[in-house]
Structure formats: structure tokens, C-alpha cells
Amino acid sequence: xxxxxxxxxxxxAGNGGLSAAAYLAKEGKRVLVxxxxxxxxxxxxSFRRGRFEFEATLHExxxxxxxxxxxxxxxxxxxxxxxxxxxxINESFSSVNRDPVNGFDVFMPDGVQAFxxxxxxxxxxxxxxxxxxxxLARMCGDGVKWLAGYHNEPEGLAKAEMLMRYHDxxxxxxxxxxxxxxxxxxxxxxxxxxxxxxxxxxADSTQMSFAVYSFMTYTYLSQKPWIARKRSHEISLAFxxxxxxMGGDIWYRSEVKxxxxxxxxxxxVELSDGRYIPCPWIISNLMPHVVYGRxxxxxxxxxxxxxxxxxxxxxxxxxxxxxxxDASAQEIGLKGYDTFVRTTGDTHQQFxxxxxxxxxxxxxxxxxxxxxxxxxxxxxxxxxFSKFFTSDVFKDVSIKDYFKLKDKIALDTIKDYExxxxxxxxxxxxxxxxxxxxxxxRYIGTPQGDVYGYVPVSWDGMFARVTAGHKIDHAIxxxxxxxxxxxxxxxxxxxxxxxxxxARYTLLDMKEAR
Amino acid sequence: xxxxxxxxSKLKGLGVKPFLDMxxxxxxxxxxxxDSLAQAVFNSNILAxxxxxxxxxxxxxxxxxxGNAKSFVLVPDKESGTESLSYFRAGQYIxxxxxxxxxxxxxxxxxxxSPLDALCDDSSYMITVERNKTGFASDYILDNWKPDSKVMxxxxxxxxxxxxxxxxxxxxxxxxxxxITPFYSMACAIADGIEDFSLTILYGNRCFDSILLRIELExxxxxxxxxxxxxxxxxxxxxxxxxxxxxxSEIIRKYTDLEDxxxxxxxxxxxxxxxxxxxPLLGLPRRRVRRDLFGxxxxxxxxxxxxxxxxxxxxxxxxxxxxxxxxISCPSEMTLLCAMEKAGxxxxxxxxxxxxxxxxSRLESxxxxxxxxxxxxxxxxxxxxxxxxxxxxxxxxxxxxxxxxKA
Ligand SMILES: Cc1cc2nc3c(=O)[nH]c(=O)nc-3n(C[C@H](O)[C@H](O)[C@H](O)COP(=O)(O)OP(=O)(O)OC[C@H]3O[C@@H](n4cnc5c(N)ncnc54)[C@H](O)[C@@H]3O)c2cc1C
Ligand code: FES
Numbered sequence: 012x013x014x015x016x017x018x019x020x021x022x023x024a025g026n027g028g029l030s031a032a033a034y035l036a037k038e039g040k041r042v043l044v045x046x047x048x049x050x051x052x053x054x055x056x057s058f059r060r061g062r063f064e065f066e067a068t069l070h071e072x073x074x075x076x077x078x079x080x081x082x083x084x085x086x087x088x089x090x091x092x093x094x095x096x097x098x099x100i101n102e103s104f105s106s107v108n109r110d111p112v113n114g115f116d117v118f119m120p121d122g123v124q125a126f127x128x129x130x131x132x133x134x135x136x137x138x139x140x141x142x143x144x145x146x147l148a149r150m151c152g153d154g155v156k157w158l159a160g161y162h163n164e165p166e167g168l169a170k171a172e173m174l175m176r177y178h179d180x181x182x183x184x185x186x187x188x189x190x191x192x193x194x195x196x197x198x199x200x201x202x203x204x205x206x207x208x209x210x211x212x213x214a215d216s217t218q219m220s221f222a223v224y225s226f227m228t229y230t231y232l233s234q235k236p237w238i239a240r241k242r243s244h245e246i247s248l249a250f251x252x253x254x255x256x257m258g259g260d261i262w263y264r265s266e267v268k269x270x271x272x273x274x275x276x277x278x279x280v281e282l283s284d285g286r287y288i289p290c291p292w293i294i295s296n297l298m299p300h301v302v303y304g305r306x307x308x309x310x311x312x313x314x315x316x317x318x319x320x321x322x323x324x325x326x327x328x329x330x331x332x333x334x335x336x337d338a339s340a341q342e343i344g345l346k347g348y349d350t351f352v353r354t355t356g357d358t359h360q361q362f363x364x365x366x367x368x369x370x371x372x373x374x375x376x377x378x379x380x381x382x383x384x385x386x387x388x389x390x391x392x393x394x395x396f397s398k399f400f401t402s403d404v405f406k407d408v409s410i411k412d413y414f415k416l417k418d419k420i421a422l423d424t425i426k427d428y429e430x431x432x433x434x435x436x437x438x439x440x441x442x443x444x445x446x447x448x449x450x451x452x453r454y455i456g457t458p459q460g461d462v463y464g465y466v467p468v469s470w471d472g473m474f475a476r477v478t479a480g481h482k483i484d485h486a487i488x489x490x491x492x493x494x495x496x497x498x499x500x501x502x503x504x505x506x507x508x509x510x511x512x513x514a515r516y517t518l519l520d521m522k523e524a525r
Numbered sequence: 526x527x528x529x530x531x532x533x534s535k536l537k538g539l540g541v542k543p544f545l546d547m548x549x550x551x552x553x554x555x556x557x558x559x560d561s562l563a564q565a566v567f568n569s570n571i572l573a574x575x576x577x578x579x580x581x582x583x584x585x586x587x588x589x590x591x592g593n594a595k596s597f598v599l600v601p602d603k604e605s606g607t608e609s610l611s612y613f614r615a616g617q618y619i620x621x622x623x624x625x626x627x628x629x630x631x632x633x634x635x636x637x638x639s640p641l642d643a644l645c646d647d648s649s650y651m652i653t654v655e656r657n658k659t660g661f662a663s664d665y666i667l668d669n670w671k672p673d674s675k676v677m678x679x680x681x682x683x684x685x686x687x688x689x690x691x692x693x694x695x696x697x698x699x700x701x702x703x704x705i706t707p708f709y710s711m712a713c714a715i716a717d718g719i720e721d722f723s724l725t726i727l728y729g730n731r732c733f734d735s736i737l738l739r740i741e742l743e744x745x746x747x748x749x750x751x752x753x754x755x756x757x758x759x760x761x762x763x764x765x766x767x768x769x770x771x772x773x774s775e776i777i778r779k780y781t782d783l784e785d786x787x788x789x790x791x792x793x794x795x796x797x798x799x800x801x802x803x804x805p806l807l808g809l810p811r812r813r814v815r816r817d818l819f820g821x822x823x824x825x826x827x828x829x830x831x832x833x834x835x836x837x838x839x840x841x842x843x844x845x846x847x848x849x850x851x852x853i854s855c856p857s858e859m860t861l862l863c864a865m866e867k868a869g870x871x872x873x874x875x876x877x878x879x880x881x882x883x884x885x886s887r888l889e890s891x892x893x894x895x896x897x898x899x900x901x902x903x904x905x906x907x908x909x910x911x912x913x914x915x916x917x918x919x920x921x922x923x924x925x926x927x928x929x930x931k932a
Contacts, residue, residue, distance in 0.1 A: 015848055049873070049885055049928055057903050059882070060684065064903055146531040174541065181544035182536055195535050245905035252909055262847050264873070264928035284931050304565020314560055322558035328569070337812050406568045410575055410612045411644060411719075421690055440691045441812035444684075453573035460569045470554045475547045483548065 017043040017260075019517060020280055020288060022267045023296030025053025025455065026503050027494030029250035030510025031294045031517075033091045036257035038518055043288065044254065045280065047266035052247030053296070053455045054462060054495075055503060060442040063335035063387050066395070067446075068462075069243040070211075070349055070377050071100055073227055073504040076234030083159060084504040085237075087511055092256075093249040096240040100382050103232060105350040106207040107431065113356055117204055118347060123149075123232045130201050137201035144195055144205065147183060148229035151222040154180035162515065163477050184222040184474045189358070191221035203356030210351065210375060210399050213326045213463040213501055215362040220472045223500070236349075240383060243503070270295070270302060270490065272311040277489030291489045292517055296510075298465075298496040300325070300458050313486040323471060326463025326501060327365070327399035328448035332421045335442035340380045340392040344434045350376040352431060366402040374398045374424050394436070396424050403459045405448045413449070421445045464496025473500050481516050488524075491517055575611060578680045581619075582607040585674040586649065594655040594703060594737055595667055596637065601648055602675060609648035613640050613681030615714035616707040616789075618818070619650065620679040620875045625665050630866045631874045632662045633818065635791075636681065637706035637738075639713030650678075653737065655703035682875050685791070685817045687711065687722055692787040693813070697780060698726045699772050699800060701792025702737065707817060708791065709738050709745070716748035725754045725780050729772045729796065732762040756780060771799055774806040783807060791817035818878040822899050824858040825918055831894060832920060840919040844870055845889065845926040861886075861893070861914035861925060871930040872914065879916035884927075888912050891923030 021032045024046035035042045050056060054068040074082035075097065081089070088095070103119040103126060117133045119126055123145050131138040154177040158165065165173050173181070183191055188209075192202040206216045208228055216224070239245040251261055269281040270293060279289040295302050299320055303312045336343060353361055353373045364370040380392035387393050398420075408416055421443070429436050448460030455462070467473060476484070480498035485491065495501035497509030543550075582605035587598040601607040618635045636643075638651035654663050670676065685707055687696060698708040705728055714720040730736045736757060746753040758768040758776060768776050777788070788809065790800055797816065804814055826836045839856045842864060855864035862884055865872040875883040879899035888910045895902075899916035906912070914925070 049883070057905070059880070059901050059903060143531040143535065146529045150529045150531070178541050179533075179536060181541040182539040185543035185547065186539065195532070241904040241908060244903050245908065248905045248909040248911070260848075262928070264930075265847075300563055300565045304563060309562055312562060315555065317560050317562055318555045318558040320563040321561065322555045337810055403567055403569070405572065408568065408572065410572065413572060413576070413612075414614060418688060418690055425690070437690075439812070441810075443688065443691045445690070448569045449572045449576065452567070452569040453577050458565050458570060459567035460573075470547075470551050474544070475551045478548050479551065483552075 015041075015260075017041050017288070017290050018521075019043075019292040019294065020045065020290040021294045021296065022270070022280065023047075023053065023494070024051035024247070024251075024261060025296045025494055026055050026506035027497060027510040028053075028294070028296030029247060029254070030087070030091075030507040031296070031493050031514040032254050032259055032261075032510075033250055033257070034511045034514035035517065036254050036259040037091065038514075040518075042254070042259040043290075044259065044261040045265045045267050045282065046261065046263050047456065048454070049263045050244070050247070051251050051261065051263075052244060055243035055247045057242035057244040058444070060335060060444055062391070063393060063442050064242060065333040065335070065393060065444065066238075066242045066379055069238055069503060070375075071231070071236030071238060073236065073502065074230050074234065075237040075504075082230060082234050083156070084507055087507060091250070092253050093246065094252070095246050095249045098238050098240050098383055100236040100238065100348055102348055103236075104207055105347040106204055107350065107352045108203060108356040109352070109354050109431070110356060113200065115200060115204060115356070119204070121232055121235050123229065126232050130204065133204065134198050134201040137198050140195045140197040141201060141205070144192065144197060144225060145229060147179070147191075147195075148225035150177075151180050151183065151226040152229050154222075155226055163512075164481060180222060184220050184472070185469070186221045187469060188216040188219045188221045188224040191225075200356070203358075206358050207351045209358045209361075211502065212467070213399075214467045215358040217359045218466070218468045220467075220469070220474065223467075223473045238382060267306065270306045272307055272487055272490070275311070275313070275487055277487060292521060293489055294491050294493055294510075294513055294517060296494045298457060298461070298494065299492060301456060302492070304458070311487075316486045319484070323465040324468060325458060325461045326466050326496070327401055328403070328405075328460040329446070329451055329462045330398040330400065330420060330448065331446045332396040332424060333442075333444040333446070334394040334425075334436070334440055335387065336392050336394055336436065336439040337390070337441045338392070338439045339390055340378050340394075343392070343436065343439060344432065345378045345381065345392065345394060346432075348378055348382045352376065352428065362401050365398075365400055366404070368404050368420070371398060371400060371404070372427070374428070376428060391441070396421075396428070398424065399463070400448065403448075405459070417445050417447050462495070463501035464494065467500045473498065476500075480512060485516070489520070576680070578607070578611055581610055581678050581680065583610070583650075583676050583678055585670050585672055585676060588670065588672060591653070591737055593735070594653055596651050596653040597666070597670055599650045599652065599676065599678070605675070610643045610650055611680050612644050614686035615640055615710040615720060616686035616817075617681040617683045618685075618707070619652070619681060621652070621666070622677040622679075623662055623665060625669075627869045628866055629869050629871050630662050631679070633682070633876060635706040635710065635817070637709050639710065639717050639719075641714070641717045641719055653703060653706050655737070679875060682881065683818065685789070685815065687720060687787075689722070691812070692722070693785050694722045695782055695786045696722050696724045697777065697786055697788050698724060699729070699777070699788065699790045699792070699796075700726060701729045701772075701796035704792030704796065704817070705737050705742070706791075708789070709742060712742060712745040712749065712753045715752045716745045723752045723754075725756065727756050727758055727768075727772050727776060727780060729758045729760065729792065731760055733757070733759060733764055733767065772796075772803070774803040777803065777807060781807075783809065786813065788814045789817070790815070794820070818876050818880065819899070821860070821877050822896050822916055825894060825896050826858050828896060830897070835894070835920045840891075841922040842919065843924045845924065846870075846929040855919050857918060857920070859918070861912075861917050861919060861923070865914065865927070870927075872927050873930050874915050877915045879913050882913065884913050884915045885911055886914050886928070887926040889924035889926055891925075892920040893917040893923070894920050
């Protein structure tokens with residue numbers, strides 16, 4: 012049988028892998044995507060129980076927007092030609108800090124001005140400094156957009172222009188969110204409310220670049236957070252269809268066991284069923300820890316890559332509780348779409364607390380039914396809790412204790428929220444699914460169930476990674492990495508952008524090699 | 526130049542140098558780090574592979590004759606690479622892979638033993654297989670599995686188990702025939718102290734002699750310190766100590782605190798149909814009644830929504846597996862999954878009830894009929910043309926892309 016050959020192979024059909032494959036296919040390359048699960052998306056998926064369909068992960072997409080000036084991600088996904096029914100979320104977030112002295116309980120609307128107004132109401136006297144924050148954020152956003160116009164690699168004159176136009180951006184990139192907000196004179200309470208989103212970017216506000224965090228928040232406010240009507244599975248399947256339409260192939264239940272590397276050059280991949288696919292251009296949606304730790308001959312792992320892995324901190328792992336309730340959100344009294352519940356407003360303390368089962372009392376509550384009214388049958392609703400752990404909290408859990416522990420964490424969380432909100436949840440649970448770090452470890456194959464790649468600590472933030480993403484971090488010819496562990500940090504939008512970025516670099520590599 | 530309304534003075538003292546130095550700082554950090562190869566497998570990963578193995582290789586250790594049924598005790602086949610069997614939640618099932626006479630089939634069977642038996646040193650599962658009129662796979666097992674037979678099963682599957690997060694601590698189980706198997710596992714789990722809820726099993730059988738696992742159930746009840754109770758309901762025999770008739774709403778009421786209970790059902794199709802007329806009379810909310818897998822749907826051509834034009838026809842099915850294609854045929858009353866199995870195609874399946882999604886495949890062209898009660902697809906699957914072959918019937922010639930299982 013004459014076997015079809017491929018210009019490029021993408022390992023993993025997560026958000027990053029799908030985007031990379033779509034990008035290459037769109038540029039006319041024959042691409043093969045290899046995915047170990049029987050469906051695409053990785054984290055971006057859904058599942059059914061009884062009469063409910065649960066969203067696995069997507070709370071909100073960033074950099075979307077619509078109308079004449081869509082965000083970068085919306086543009087990218089539209090360029091791919093994805094057929095997705097996008098739904099905007101018409102609010103920002105609710106944030107509850109249960110600190111007995113400095114606590115708060117606020118609902119923050121979407122829209123920059125509305126957000127500032129709500130903040131002023133919650134924290135009188137915050138208006139002026141918050142306005143400064145937003146304006147700086149707007150500047151950062153413009154800078155990011157400008158940089159994207161140069162594919163993040165301004166050269167020559169452009170470099171000079173950057174110094175002229177965006178020196179303030181350059182100034183605030185290395186400053187942490189916390190420091191910058193203090194510098195701008197944002198009152199403590201307003202600062203803590205503003206920092207509520209940190210869980211989604213995995214580094215706390217003492218580590219997280221102000222430019223990156225404020226830009227992200229600003230985009231959420233100005234362009235709204237977005238989701239897909241038929242869950243994130245709709246996005247993943249839209250990718251699947253487009254990749255095929257553009258001439259690509261996707262093989263499911265096709266786990267890559269080995270990446271063949273010879274003298275620093277990628278040669279092909281081997282599947283767990285023994286099939287070998289020769290191909291000198293490989294994009295891995297799996298993180299370097301997985302690739303170098305399990306799939307590459309140890310002698311072929313470049314020294315710098317070993318050091319880079321050791322220098323980095325693994326991102327959060329995740330614990331999620333999915334509930335299908337037999338009454339509507341209104342009947343139960345569930346308010347808001349996304350609510351952060353914390354015991355302190357100090358994000359660094361939150362990060363520390365999240366490193367052990369005993370001290371991690373925080374969680375995020377998502378009521379999908381408050382964003383999509385008919386997300387489930389009439390008279391029912393969907394409710395989800397997520398907790399992000401900052402260390403390997405399941406490291407000592409034995410098989411025998413596993414189910415009990417899982418149920419206990421879930422029960423404690425639900426009870427806690429009942430107490431806080433006054434809602435009766437437990438008497439309405441028709442379906443429940445609990446996912447632990449173990450579940451994620453199994454499903455996407457990451458070490459300790461990491462769902463956020465590497466923590467973007469101050470020295471390894473987005474700007475530093477992006478700068479290194481083309482050449483400096485490119486260690487093996489023909490092998491590139493994309494995904495939530497990539498240059499753009501974790502998250503859907505970031506993984507999509509990272510896939511496109513690394514696909515583009517691969518195209519440049521191909522040209523160079525000719 | 527753009528105008529921004531922030532107070533520039535607040536940036537005083539900040540320069541662009543740290544930005545320009547960013548890469549050097551990062552390189553230095555990396556340079557300073559150790560050069561060992563980082564760990565990539567953690568406890569979560571190990572737990573994951575122990576709780577959800579792709580496949581478990583087993584040996585039949587013992588065959589127990591139970592009249593119209595047999596129980597098989599399965600132990601790990603260490604030579605083939607399975608060291609111990611996965612822990613599970615009482616009520617879960619395994620999918621058994623069978624290959625005979627050119628068929629390649631997977632069939633679900635509830636694990637009919639205590640989860641503790643899987644965890645102990647000589648790890649084991651028991652499954653109990655009843656002889657039935659239609660199930661050619663069950664007959665194959667009953668006639669061919671002997672001590673030392675090698676068998677291949679999946680990891681534990683399904684969500685028909687008790688959880689305090691959702692269910693009442695007062696559980697009333699309604700079982701018919703071999704539908705007792707998940708409840709026997711639950712009874713053992715309670716007796717062994719790994720589950721803590723009270724379980725009243727209303728067990729329907731024709732006559733006293735046809736009660737499966739009767740003595741074992743009694744023993745589990747004895748060991749359970751009053752938590753497990755068995756009520757035999759005989760349809761064809763009057764007997765002291767047993768209820769007579771079918772498991773009607775009156776009988777259920779007699780043994781149930783309707784204010785606080787969870788009802789679990791497992792049994793043959795006929796029992797489900799009967800209970801569909803009885804359970805609603807109890808006025809319980811939907812979350813309080815849970816049913817085990819329905820199993821295969823059977824011939825759909827009599828359904829009121831079935832398009833009559835397709836009836837009695839046989840269609841050409843092109844099955845695509847990666848870069849290979851096979852052409853098979855499928856009569857209108859047969860599921861695409863069964864047609865593939867009969868043709869020896871290693872098509873994936875677990876629940877065979879439309880619910881688990883394991884058989885999920887891409888319908889490249891053609892039309893199928895999916896009985897609405899079986900349609901457990903995700904919304905986007907329907908939008909983009911993905912189907913569950915275990916409950917999809919052809920209405921035309923079809924091109925279907927599946928992901929083949931390893932032989
Ligand atoms: C509960 C939760 C909520 C979240 N909410 C949000 C949110 O609201 N907004 C947001 O932007 N982000 C959110 N995220 C983060 C976001 O989901 C991830 O950052 C993003 O999906 C990462 O994508 P990825 O490209 O790294 O791929 P992954 O999702 O990691 O996918 C990797 C893929 O590779 C496959 N694979 C692994 N090993 C192999 C192998 N050997 N061979 C073949 N295939 C293999 C896997 O099966 C998987 O499909 C959330 C995450 C979680 C867990
Ligand atoms: S085998 Fe479970 S859905 Fe088909």
C-alpha cells in the first residue's frame with residue numbers, strides 16, 4: 012500500500028494543536044493530527060450525564076469581541092473559518108473575600124466604564140486610580156496589537172518605533188500587577204477586587220506582569236468574555252471539520268509513544284500500536300516535561316531544555332465539580348456567571364493556601380445557565396465549582412482513599428457555598444461528576460494533572476517567552492511546542508495564539524531548510 | 526500619537542532597561558538550574574493508570590455453576606502484564622472483549638463482587654453471566670470460558686454507583702434476574718465497610734429456585750450489621766417470607782421511606798417497562814430514581830418515528846480506519862456497531878446503550894436512525910455529524926470513520 016506522506020505532524024488535538032494544524036492546513040501544508048483520545052479539544056470538551064451536557068473547562072474566552080474591531084483571537088478563529096455559535100457573557104465577575112476585617116462581596120459588570128463605576132461604588136475614592144489602570148491597560152493592549160503586527164519580532168526601524176511609542180509598555184511589563192496597582196495608588200480593596208481573575212493566569216499578582224494582567228482584564232471588559240453555545244466541544248469539532256476540509260487528516264485513539272530524534276533533528280513519530288510515521292516537521296501540543304520525560308531518547312534531550320524544565324514551576328492542577336440540578340438557577344437563587352470565593356484578598360496568600368488540601372478553601376463558581384438560559388432543560392440548571400491547586404496535593408493519596416477523598420472535597424465545597432449563598436443545592440443534585448488532578452492527568456496526560464503549563468513567574472512571563480519563542484527556545488530542529496504551556500501562557504485564547512505562532516515559525520523553518 | 530489618560534508621573538523611576546534585559550535574566554535563570562532530567566510521572570499519573578487501565582488481561586480462576594447462569598472469577602494475568610485488577614465503585618461494569626467465529630465484540634457486565642476483592646493481594650473480580658435467548662456473546666462465554674481461559678476486559682466503567690453527594694442514605698434497589706449483579710457488589714461493599722448506606726433490595730424472580738446468588742446475598746446481609754436487607758419478590762410462586770407478584774408500587778411503598786430515598790433499578794427490558802408504569806405512581810423527583818444501562822435497543826423498525834422506506838433493506842457501509850477502508854453490509858434493523866462486529870471489525874464500544882460515547886464515530890456521508898431514548902450524543906456531535914454506532918441504524922449507504930481498537 013502506498014502510504015500518504017505528510018508535510019507536518021501535530022501531536023495532540025488540544026486547543027494549541029488544533030490551531031497549529033488549522034494554520035498549516037490553511038497555508039496548504041498536508042498535516043496529520045494525532046490524538047490519543049477519541050475526540051478533539053483536550054481540555055476543550057464536554058460530556059453528557061443523564062439529561063445534562065456539561066462544559067468541561069471553558070468559563071470564558073479572551074480577546075474575542077465582535078463587530079468591526081474584533082479581538083486577535085476572534086480574528087484568528089474567523090480566519091480559520093470555524094462554524095461556531097459564539098455567545099457573549101454580559102458581566103465580568105463576582106468576587107467574594109471572606110476576610111472578617113477586609114472582606115468584600117461585589118458584582119462587577121462588563122464594560123470598562125461600568126467596571127470603574129462599580130468599583131467606585133464598592134470602594135469610594137477608587138475612581139481616579141482605576142481610570143489610570145484602565146488607561147494604562149488600554150495602552151498595553153494597543154502595544155500588544157502593534158507588536159502582533161510585527162509577529163512580535165520588530166526589527167530595525169520598528170524597534171526604534173517601539174521605543175518611541177511604547178516605552179511605557181516596556182516600563183510596565185517587568186512590574187508585577189501588585190506593585191503597579193500600589194504605585195498607581197489603587198486602594199487595597201480595589202486592588203484585591205481587580206486582581207480576582209488571577210486564578211485564570213496561574214501566577215499570583217506578585218509574580219504576574221502588570222502589562223499582561225491588565226491587558227487581559229481590559230480585553231474582557233471591553234470585548235466581553237465569550238463562550239460557545241454548544242459547549243467548547245463545538246469549537247473543537249469546528250476545528251476538526253475545517254482541518255479536514257483544508258486537506259488535513261486527524262487520527263483519534265492514536266497515542267504517540269515516541270518522537271524519533273536523531274542528532275538534534277526530528278525524524279518522525281511512533282504510535283503506541285507500533286506504527287511509525289516519518290516526518291521532519293513536528294509540532295507538539297504536549298508540554299516539554301511529557302515529551303522529554305517520556306517520549307524522547309534521554310541522550311537527545313538538549314541541555315538547555317533540561318535546565319529550562321528544572322527552572323520552571325509546574326502550573327496548577329485542577330479539581331472540578333459538575334452539577335446538574337433539578338431546579339432553575341432562579342428557583343435555587345444562584346446568581347452571576349462566574350464567582351470567585353476566597354478567604355483572603357491577598358493573591359499570594361491564596362497561591363500559598365492552594366498548595367495543600369487542608370488550607371485550600373477557595374473556589375470558583377460558574378453557573379452556565381445564567382449565561383445560556385437553555386443550557387439544560389427547562390426547570391434545571393448547570394452549576395460548576397473549580398479549585399486550582401498550586402502543588403501536587405494528590406501525591407500521597409492511595410487508591411483506597413481516592414473515591415472518599417474526592418467526594419469529601421466536593422461535599423465540603425458545596426456545603427461551604429450553600430452556607431455562603433443561602434442556596435439549597437444538595438437537595439437538587441440530579442447528576443454529579445467530580446474531576447480531580449488524577450482525572451486531568453489521565454485525560455490530557457500531563458504530569459500531576461497540570462492544566463496550566465508552567466507558572467509565568469516574573470522571569471518567565473509572557474513577554475519573555477514570546478521573545479524567546481522563535482529562536483532562543485527552539486532546541487531541536489523540526490520540533491516545536493504549542494499550547495497552554497507555550498509562549499502565551501495558559502488559557503484557550505493563549506493556546507490558540509500559540510498554535511498559530513508556532514505553526515508560522517514552522518513554516519519559516521521549512522523555508523529556511525530548503 | 527495615541528493619547529492615554531493615565532498619570533505619567535506614576536511611572537517615574539521606571540525605565541525600559543529591565544524590559545531590554547528580560548531575555549538575559551531569563552537565560553541566566555535557566556543557566557543556573559540543574560541539568561537532571563525532570564520528573565514527568567507523578568502520583569496522580571500513577572493513580573490514573575491504575576484506576577483507568579486501557580485494558581486488563583485476566584485469567585478465569587474459577588467457574589461457579591448457578592443453573593441458568595454461571596459466575597466467573599477473574600484474576601490478573603501477570604504474564605500478559607496485568608499485575609492487579611483496578612479498584613472500582615460498587616455498581617460499575619467492565620466491558621469484556623470477545624473474538625469468535627469472525628466476530629469481534631465487546632459486552633458490558635457488572636462487576637459482581639466486592640471492590641475490596643480487587644484491592645487485596647490476590648486481586649479478583651467476579652462476573653455473573655445469565656443464559657438468554659438473544660445474547661450470543663453470553664452463550665459464548667458460558668460455553669467456552671473454563672478455568673485458565675485468557676480474557677481481556679476494560680477498566681471499571683459507568684456511573685451506576687452510590688454517592689452521598691447525590692443520593693439518599695436509604696437506597697431501595699429494584700432488581701430482576703441477573704440485574705442483581707451490581708447490587709450484590711454494593712451489598713458486599715457495605716458488608717466490607719467501604720460503603721456506608723442502607724440498602725433494601727427488592728429482588729424479582731419467577732420462583733424461589735431461580736433466585737441468583739441467594740445464599741451469597743443472605744450472607745452479605747448478615748455481615749452488614751443490618752444495613753442490607755433482601756426482599757425476594759416471586760411472580761410465579763407463593764412462599765412465606767417472600768412477596769408475591771411483580772415489584773409494584775405497593776410493594777415498593779411498603780419498604781421505602783418516600784420522603785428520603787433513592788431508588789436504583791437494574792434488570793431486563795420487561796422489568797423496566799413494568800416499572801415505568803409503577804415508579805411514577807410514587808411521585809418521586811427524577812433525581813431520586815436511577816436506572817442502570819438500558820442495553821441494546823434491538824429492532825427499531827417498528828418505532829413510530831422510524832422511516833418505513835428503509836425497512837427491510839440492506840445497506841453498504843464503508844468503514845474508514847485511518848488510511849484503510851473496508852466495505853461491509855448492514856440490514857436496516859441492525860446497529861452499525863453490530864454490523865461491524867459481525868464483520869470482524871475491531872470497533873470500539875463500552876456501554877452499548879448510547880450513553881458513554883466510547884463508540885463515537887464520524888458519519889462522513891449517509892443517514893442514520895437514532896432512537897431518541899438512546900441518543901446520548903453531545904450537541905456539537907449532532908451538529909457536526911458524529912454518531913454513536915451502538916444505537917445508530919442505517920437509512921442509506923454510509924461512509925463511517927471509526928477509530929479501530931488494537932486487536
Ligand atoms: C477547569 C478548567 C477551567 C478552565 N477555564 C478556562 C477558561 O475559562 N478560559 C481559558 O481561556 N482557559 C481555561 N482553562 C485553561 C485551558 O483549558 C487550557 O489552558 C488550554 O485548553 C490548554 O490547551 P492545550 O493546547 O495546552 O491542550 P491540552 O488541553 O493540554 O490538550 C493536549 C492534547 O494532547 C493529547 N495528548 C496527550 N498526550 C498525547 C500523546 N502521547 N499522543 C497523542 N495525543 C496526546 C491530549 O489527549 C489532549 O487532547 C481551564 C482549564 C481547566 C482545567
Ligand atoms: S458504546 Fe457507549 S455510546 Fe456507544
